[in-house]
Amino acid sequence: MLEQSIQELESSSLARIASARSLEELEVVRVSVLGRKEGALTHMMKELGKLPPEERKSTGKLVNAAKQKLEEALAAREKQFADDTLRARLDTEWIDLTLPAPGPRRGHLHPITQIQQELEDLFVSLGFAVLDGPEAETEYHNFDALNIPATHPARDAQDTFWLEGSNLLLRTHTSPVQVRGMEKLGPPLRIVAPGRVFRNESVDASHEHTFYQIEGMMVDRDVSVAHLLYFMKVMLAGVFQREVSVRLRPGYFPFVEPGFELDIQCLLCGGSGCPVCKQSGWVEQLGCGLVHPNVLRMSGIDPEEWSGFAFGLGLTRLVMMRYGIDDIRHLQGGDLRFLEQF
Amino acid sequence: MKFSYNWIRELVDGLDCAPGALEKLITMKTAECEGIEVSGALLDRACAALVESVEPIPGGHNVKTVVDAGRYGRKTVVCGAPNCRAGIITAYVPIGKKTIQGVESDGMLASAAELDISRDHTGILELDLQIGAPLPGCFPDSVIEIDNKSITHRPDLWGHLGMAREVAALQGRSLKDPVHVGMLPEGPAPIKIEVENLSLCPRYSALVFENVTVKPSPLWLQTRLTAIGLNPINNVVDMTNYIMAELAQPMHAFDANLLRGGTIYVRPARPGERLRALNEEEYTLDPSNLVIADAGGAIALGGVIGGLDSAISGKTTRVVLESANFLASSVRRTSAVLKLRTDASMRFEKAQDPHNTVRGLARAIELLSELSPGIRLVGGVADRKRELPAAPVIPLPLDFVARKLGREVGRIEVRSILERMGFGVAEADAGIFAVTVPSWRATKDVTIKDDLVEEVGRMVGYDSITPQAPLVPSAAPPRNPERRFQHEVRDLFADLGFTEVYNYSFLSEDAVRAFGSDPAEHIRVTNPIASDQALLRTSLLPGVWKNINENLKHREAFRIFEIGLEIHKRGNSLPEEIPHLLAAIYERQGDGAAGLFEIKRAAECLMPGAQLCPAEARAFEHPARAADVLWKGEKAGRLFELHPSLVETGRAAILDVNLQLAQRLAVGEKKYTPIRRYPSSAFDLSVVAGLRDQAGSLESAIRSFAGPLLESIHFLRQYSGPPLPEGSKSVSFRLTVGSPERTLSSDEVAQVRNQIIEGMRGRGYELRV
Ligand SMILES: [Zn+2]
Helix, strand or coil: CHHHHHHHHHHHHHHHHHHCCCHHHHHHHHHHHHCCCCCHHHHHHHHHCCCCHHHHHHHHHHHHHHHHHHHHHHHHHHHHHHHHHHHHHHHCCCCCCCCCCCCCCCCCCCHHHHHHHHHHHHHHHCCCEECCCCCEEEHHHHCHHHCCCCCCCHHHHCCCCEECCCCEEECCCCHHHHHHHHHHHCCCEEEEEEEEEECCCCCECCECCEEEEEEEEEEECCCCHHHHHHHHHHHHHHHHCCCCCEEEEECCCCCEEEEEEEEEECCCCCCCCCCCCCCCCEEEEEEEEEECHHHHHHCCCCCCCCEEEEEEEEHHHHHHHHHCCCCHHHHHCCCHHHHCCC | CEEEHHHHHHHECCCCCCHHHHHHHHHHHCCCEEEEEEECCCCCCCEEEEEEEEEECCCCCCEEEEEECHHHCEEEEEECCCCCCCCCEEEEEEEEEEEECCEEEEEEEEECCCCCCCCCCCCECCCCCCCCCECCCCCCEEEEEECHHHHCCCHHHHCHHHHHHHHHHHHCCCECCCCCHHHCCCCCCCCEEEECCCCCCCEEEEEEEECCCCCCCCHHHHHHHHHCCCCCCCHHHHHHHHHHHHHCCCCEEEEHHHCCCCEEEEEECCCCCEEEECCCCEEECCCCCEEEEECCEEEEECCCEEECCCCCCCCCCCEEEEEEECCHHHHHHHHHHCCCCCHHHHHHCCCCCCCHHHHHHHHHHHHHHHHCCCCEEEEEEEEEECCCCCCCEEEEEHHHHHHHHCCCCCHHHHHHHHHHCCCEEEEEECCEEEEECCHHHCCCCCCCHHHHHHHHHHHHCHHHCCCCCCCCCCCCCCCCHHHHHHHHHHHHHHHCCCEECCCCCEECHHHHHHCCCCHHHCCEECCCCCHHHCEECCCCHHHHHHHHHHHCCCCCEEEEEEEEEEEECCCCCCCEEEEEEEEEEEECCCCCHHHHHHHHHHHHHHCCCCEEEECCCCCCEEEEEEEEEEECCEEEEEEEEECHHHCCCCEEEEEEEEHHHHHHHHCCCCCCCCCCCCCCEEEEEEEEEECCCCHHHHHHHHHHHHCCCEEEEEEEEEECCCCCCCCEEEEEEEEEECCCCCCCCHHHHHHHHHHHHHHHHHCCCEEEC
16 A cells, blocks of 8 residues: 555656756755655655554665655756756857957067078087177188188178278178187087178168178088088088089189089979079079188198088078068068068 | 180180080089170171162151172161261171161161170271171170189189180190290390389389381271170270280280380389379379389389370370289289279289280280281380299199098099199109199199199089088087077067067167267278168167157057167277167057056066166156166166157057176076975055055065065055045055964964064055055
């Protein structure tokens, strides 16, 4: 008799739980079944004591089982309501993520900075030290120590900005850093020196009085043209991110002997000829050579014991080639519409 | 320097290399070619033609002519030349038909300029030739232009013979020397030469000619000079230019009748001595200039230019022909000081071969006998010289060649290369050549064994050398912390939204003054590109200021920075170069406060813990918004708003940091301290202060009263308004106190708080807890 009512109560309560539409309705069900005072099941539990001992145990089990089942069902339904509420609340927090983020965008490093850092990293990985030297140089370091005495016609090729005072100038190339490097470090050494250089030239789309170079030098025992070629190929492969074919032609720079102009095979046409390489298949890239014994000697290095190579590469020109910049004046124009492209 | 292909071909026996191929060969082995151009393209079609009739064409100055053009037949040609008249023989070129002013013109009558014979375009040529004859000795030529820079070290390549010698060696052909020294006359010289200083003029040779007829040069000579860019003048002058272009030996012809006395002096100019030069300029000289003089004074500037008063003219009948050698550095100095670069000075400053002077004279005898028939030599060669140096001999170990080039070159090959180039080779010791340098390479060019390595290297071809990695120890290179720091600063500022600009190192006096500096304290460029770019920057601000005013035309707001060197005058020693960062935040809208705090945040990212110490504003700074940036007790920079009158519209916050100092201060040992195990306590304090009292000063006052238990203090907020009295504000801080050894009791915390309250009261500040 009681067993039957327990089962009936259980199934009717489960149905009420399932159909409850809110936490409040669910609470009504809970109170009416499990409430401490009026709960139907609570009432039944209280009635257990009136049963004979042999029935009490088995019926007690039934009641407890029903209670546990109903409590679980209530809890499950409650959680369902809570989840629904949370979901509904979070849904109101919708945000348009396509809106722009506030605050400034990342700034841009100058293209010359970028290419210079690339080359510095490359050379450091090859064991070269990166050196700096002054922009306002002595005539000695810029010319004399590089085997260009005052009477040397090669001085005419480098239109020099002279400074007031005694024998000072704005360096016309980064080569004086070679001299300072040799004086400071002594042999053996591997150095590069990137930096700003100055030539007294009037400015137009392809000429600047202020531009950037990177100068490199290696001094060791028995450094040869073959070694120079090797490093130039490694460097240029790093710069252009691909194998490049190079060729050396005679070139005259007083601080090297022999001196070379180094051409690379035109990367645009692969050597078959195009307007960029003026149909020659080759593009002039840099000047280099074996360090002149006079230069070594002037920096206190014995040329009978040591030899070296040196090269100089125009960073400004490299940047213009890489990005197809048609007007050199942009680089020092400070126009954000230009600078933000890099 | 321009080279005529025809000329080179005359000097190289059997040269069969086409001009394009020759240009490529020279580029790869000798010197840089800048291009190749055809000169006188029409010459192979031009012929002499008789103008038979001329009839005017109404409405213009053109005439209709009928010419007899030999093998081309009788042609009707429209011609506009003023000298076109019946009966003259001129040059006809069949260039096709076209209708001019209704007349069909078949071909053209040519001026010397149109045929590249000379620059004369005033009228058509008037020739003394048979009808139909080609222009004798005039052919189309290919002119190869060599980059002067690439032959700075090669005095011999400033003449065609030098280049021909090079080509002959490259092609394995023999050189045809056009000079026959046997033509030099024996006997006493008719003039005296006195050289005051033989080191300035190591050799002065001269010849005297009489019965000279000065007239235009024959067409072949004019054509050749024109092809290489020289202007034909008359037969005597053209002859000197021809020899200069052929032998690299500049020469000068004086009208002997105009010379005073029988002696030519080579001496330093007297102070203030004047010379009217061939270019019709008058020069005032000083003793650093070497002059050629007669008894009456200077007649030429040695190695640079001749004088006008003794120049060859139509009246000249006797000529003194100078062929001399001058010290390169002296010529260079004079030419630089007088800003007078001539074909002669360009050659002499490369150090010419003193053996060449008499070769030039020998060549002149031969040429003048053709150019001025009936000319006669007077006496022998006047030749004053110092002892010519013996040919230098350089020991060349064969293994040295291999070590330098990075490839072996056989002894036979080395010998053959050097001999082809005119060097003498003897094998003194085993494996060592004794190499004798020929006089034309011995003045400056080839002096050491490394120079010989270059000769061998370029002849075997650098493409025959295989790139090879050197066998050297692998070692981490020494670091460059200054540069590394600058790169970090660059990355930081880019991350914070700043874009990098580069500005010039030059400033104008106005810009310097606008930023409160004295132009006299700047290093001055003696030869600036323009007068407003004469000073070296001692601040990056003027450049960035310009960037701000230019970019604000296109942008509402932006951030830029520059890292560069300030160059400061330091007495007579090397200037001091200090790397600086100059960053700017520009905002068109707003009162500028946001930009200032943003740039302060950037400063703190760069220099953690840096403090701003408000300072007296300079004229270009906002008078109430300027502060020094103190970091670790040193003044590392300056932060301010640019004076609003310096910005077209909007506000610009500026940060200027001495990166040399910042880099030094940034270096610091990092040390670990254990994380505190005992909880700390926090409480808030509000200080009532005057409106312009600085939060920073209040904070450091509180800090000083808090004592050692203070862990941290943070600004919370500030407030002004009721119920606070007018003119005051309340500044709130959160303080955290604690101890590494124990948990503080509430009494201890209260004691710290009371200490602060008492202390601040002592300074006249009321605290609201
Ligand atoms: Zn190409």
